[in-house]
Amino acid sequence: MTHACPQSAFRFAPSPNGYLHLGHAFSALENERLARLNGGRLFLRIENIDVDRCRPEYERAILEDLTWLGIALEPEVRRQSEHFDDYAQALDRLARMGLIYPCFCSRTDIMQKIRERAFWARDPDGSPLYPGTCKHLPKDKIQERLEAGEPASYRLDMGKALNLIGYRLGWTEFGSGMVGRFVQASPQKWGDTILARKDIATSYHIAVVVDDALQRITDIVRGEDLFQATSLHRLLQSLLGLPEPAYHHHGLLRDASGQKLSKSLRAKSLRALREEGLSPKAVRAKLAPLPPLIAALQTV
Incomplete structure (x- = not known):
């Protein structure tokens, strides 16, 4: 995605209901890469409308992981619970x-x-x-x-x-x-x-379209598992008179069995990889190719 946009704005929007894994890291790095290519800004959004499952300690871990990866984010953080x-x-x-x-x-x-x-x-x-x-x-x-x-x-x-x-x-x-x-x-x-x-x-559907509009997000970079949801989001944007962003749905990281990495399937967290001695440079190198990245995951 290299279209010209004078005030491009991107966002990485994890939910603090568990620790980030390599799939999250890939999405964050894709947002960083495309924001840089477009001369845009990258915002962090904490998607925590599910206040029972989302925890402050996971939000702190998200901030630690992104800092460890060296991802440059805008200082203001939007928390959906607010x-x-x-x-x-x-x-x-x-x-x-x-x-x-x-x-x-x-x-x-x-x-x-x-x-x-x-x-x-x-x-x-x-x-x-x-x-x-x-x-x-x-x-x-x-x-x-x-x-x-x-x-x-x-x-x-x-x-x-x-x-x-x-x-x-x-x-x-x-x-x-x-x-x-x-x-x-x-x-x-x-x-x-x-x-x-x-x-x-x-x-999620209402919150995400409202957030994107209020944060003036111009480019939405997220996993292809949300490709179909974009139809619903475009309908809500149209009904509510909200701006239409450009979309970039990237491939998902999968394990050797073909399952996408997920918290529910206990994908190894960035926190655990860091404790094992993996460096931010190594993570960036492993996630540089486009998905499916199965071979890369097998060597991490």
């Missing part, structure tokens, strides 16, 4: 447009509903599309349940949203060999997705 009001304003705007509705269903409720069908479509993450159980509840029943304190998530009415947009939606992609290519968005693949959870008054 900006729930921003996300509430975005949700309120969508509500006033008639584009969200409360949903009282649990995961068990949804699974019981879809078992009635031989086949049920799933979203790009593999979750079953919402069957619309609460979508057409009478307003008085909704109000009654809310006033009784019944917890509700809030879902996007995808059909209404697409009808409101009414034009071709997409983004400019600079990753995966698609240098400056227009990608047609397909937000309908996500169905009536949750924009605010029962336990958390927002979601």
Whole structure:
């Protein structure tokens, strides 16, 4: 990605729910490399809306790891847990447009509903599309349940949203060999997705588009596992009148079995590699080639 942008801004946005691993390091270094090539600035965002799973000690470890790698970041750090009001304003705007509705269903409720069908479509993450159980509840029943304190998530009415947009939606992609290519968005693949959870008054999708706009991020560099989510993000950006960034989805680091490195699969952390004597220079050298980088990981 070498397009000209006079005030380019990039961001590295980890979640402090575990220690960073080499996959995170690659993404951070890709952001650093492309920010440098474009004469841009690189910001750190701490994506910690899940306050139960995210911990201060992991955030401190993130800062230590990035300092150890020698990645130059802008001094201001945005922490999502400090900006729930921003996300509430975005949700309120969508509500006033008639584009969200409360949903009282649990995961068990949804699974019981879809078992009635031989086949049920799933979203790009593999979750079953919402069957619309609460979508057409009478307003008085909704109000009654809310006033009784019944917890509700809030879902996007995808059909209404697409009808409101009414034009071709997409983004400019600079990753995966698609240098400056227009990608047609397909937000309908996500169905009536949750924009605010029962336990958390927002979601990743709302938070990330609001953050990118408020931080004036012009170039989003992230893993290809979020490629499909970009369709939904572009829809939300359009509905909320937010700027359209350029996107660069890079390949993912995988282990010898082909699994992407992840915290849940206990990928070895940068912290552990550092304790084993690996130097920042060695990490940068190993992560310099483009993914899949399986051979590089086997020699770390």
